[in-house]
Amino acid sequence: METPFEPKIVAFVCNWCTYAGADLTGTSRIKYATNVRIVRFPCTGRIDYNLLLKAFAQGADGVIVSGCHPNDCHYTSGNFHARRRWIVFRQMMEYMGVDMRRVKFAWVSAAEGAKWAEVVNSAVADIRELGPSEAFRSMTRDVA
Amino acid sequence: MLSTDERRAMHALHQKAKELLESGKAKVIIGYGNGTGDKARPVFVRSVNEIQQLVWDQRCRQNLAVYLFKPEIKKMGTPAIVATPVVVRSIVQLIAERQIKSSGLITLTVEDSAVMELADDASLEAYVASHPVLFPPHVNKEIDSLAAMPVEKRFAFWQEELSRCFKCYACRSSCPLCYCDRCITECNQPQWVDVAPHALGNFEWHINRAMHLAGRCVQCGSCNIACPVGIPISLLTIEATRIVEREFGQYAGTQCNAPAALSSFRVEDKETFIL
Numbered sequence: 206m207e208t209p210f211e212p213k214i215v216a217f218v219c220n221w222c223t224y225a226g227a228d229l230t231g232t233s234r235i236k237y238a239t240n241v242r243i244v245r246f247p248c249t250g251r252i253d254y255n256l257l258l259k260a261f262a263q264g265a266d267g268v269i270v271s272g273c274h275p276n277d278c279h280y281t282s283g284n285f286h287a288r289r290r291w292i293v294f295r296q297m298m299e300y301m302g303v304d305m306r307r308v309k310f311a312w313v314s315a316a317e318g319a320k321w322a323e324v325v326n327s328a329v330a331d332i333r334e335l336g337p338s339e340a341f342r343s344m345t346r347d348v349a
Numbered sequence: 350m351l352s353t354d355e356r357r358a359m360h361a362l363h364q365k366a367k368e369l370l371e372s373g374k375a376k377v378i379i380g381y382g383n384g385t386g387d388k389a390r391p392v393f394v395r396s397v398n399e400i401q402q403l404v405w406d407q408r409c410r411q412n413l414a415v416y417l418f419k420p421e422i423k424k425m426g427t428p429a430i431v432a433t434p435v436v437v438r439s440i441v442q443l444i445a446e447r448q449i450k451s452s453g454l455i456t457l458t459v460e461d462s463a464v465m466e467l468a469d470d471a472s473l474e475a476y477v478a479s480h481p482v483l484f485p486p487h488v489n490k491e492i493d494s495l496a497a498m499p500v501e502k503r504f505a506f507w508q509e510e511l512s513r514c515f516k517c518y519a520c521r522s523s524c525p526l527c528y529c530d531r532c533i534t535e536c537n538q539p540q541w542v543d544v545a546p547h548a549l550g551n552f553e554w555h556i557n558r559a560m561h562l563a564g565r566c567v568q569c570g571s572c573n574i575a576c577p578v579g580i581p582i583s584l585l586t587i588e589a590t591r592i593v594e595r596e597f598g599q600y601a602g603t604q605c606n607a608p609a610a611l612s613s614f615r616v617e618d619k620e621t622f623i624l
Contacts, residue, residue, distance in 0.1 A: 253541075254560065255541045255542075255553075255557070258552075258553055258556070259541075262549055262553075275616065276616070282614065285614035285615075285616065285618070286611075286612065286614055288614070288618055288620055288623070289597070289610070289611055289613075289614050289618060290560075290611060291622075291623075292592070292596050292618065292620070293560065293563045293564075293589060293592050293593060293596070293611065294560060295622065296588075296592045297556060297559055297560060297563070297585075297588070297589060297592070298556070299500065299503075300495065300496065300503065300585075300588050301503065301504070301507050301552070301555075301556060301585070302500055302501065302502075302503035302504025302505070302506070302507050302508070303500070303504065304500050305622075309624060310622055310623045310624065311623060311624035312623055312624070324624055327624075340504055341549075343508075343548065344508075344547075344548040344549040344552055345548075345549050346548070347545075347547035347548060347549075348543065348545075348547060348549050348550075
């Protein structure tokens with residue numbers, strides 16, 4: 206019997222807001238989808254777009270990128286820089302034919318445990334609907 | 350055949366080059382010369398008796414600003430560069446990025462069979478302002494038609510185009526804004542860009558090139574001319590430039606003190622996609 210598709214999702218989150226927020230989700234005993242693997246970064250400003258490409262190339266079906274709300278960055282401006290990069294990156298990816306519905310960007314503060322659960326659940330639902338990431342799967346076919 | 354205007358312009362250029370070399374104001378003239386076939390090639394004129402090598406006509410298309418960084422050229426002393434409008438733009442962008450100084454070079458522009466010397470930031474900016482190289486209409490049209498396709502079609506289009514890429518990096522070499530001593534493709538710890546020219550490696554390279562040139566590309570089209578397999582790669586960097594202009598209102602190569610688009614920000618940058 207074929208097992209139903211379960212999306213594999215990588216979340217790149219900042220240490221100060223979203224990681225703490227995800228912690229709060231757990232301590233608040235809010236249940237959410239288990240499809241997500243969290244990678245902690247010092248700041249969203251540190252999240253290179255190449256990391257997203259690598260995640261997809263290595264089999265992720267979706268990516269969540271999340272950090273502090275604007276004006277709340279621990280390093281004052283990391284998230285503003287990140288936001289500029291995302292604005293350009295997502296449009297470039299779309300332009301090159303990658304469906305950006307697979308990538309979710311969010312601001313989740315350390316107090317928003319419930320929002321984190323919602324972000325993950327909605328991402329999982331959306332990506333389950335989209336199915337496996339065929340674009341990257343086809344590109345990695347020749348990779349030794 | 351050269352038109353009268355072109356012949357007059359060439360004569361003016363030779364005069365100017367002679368004057369600069371004789372006075373010692375410039376040690377080398379970076380200009381165009383006759384290449385093989387019907388192509389122009391770069392020439393580096395260092396003495397008065399080589400001046401006849403300089404040509405000026407429709408074939409002069411590649412961006413000579415790329416040579417301003419070559420150590421061999423730097424060693425020669427103050428350069429004078431024969432500049433088309435996009436070359437002037439490249440120079441302005443390079444000044445904005447603190448890579449060169451207008452005082453360290455002489456920019457020569459040819460117009461109406463006269464040669465003009467642009468000596469400082471203000472005159473370079475003024476020249477750019479009066480010679481807008483705004484997105485050529487046919488390129489705009491091509492990008493718009495690509496943007497109108499469904500995402501799978503676009504993916505297929507770029508996969509097909511990029512499948513010809515064999516990573517010669519001619520696009521990088523021909524680009525005056527690609528000046529890093531160590532390119533991301535040469536970093537292997539970690540290996541951000543797969544070196545093999547397979548679908549993934551090519552995708553990674555081309556999106557990195559576009560991202561690195563976002564808000565910096567001056568649309569000279571040198572990468573297109575340089576690509577030996579005819580991939581319309583400038584469509585990527587031009588789109589990146591269009592995005593930056595649309596989103597942040599910044600346009601590369603227009604101001605000598607402009608902040609870098611992707612290493613600056615405004616609190617009010619608009620976000621429509623963040624949850």
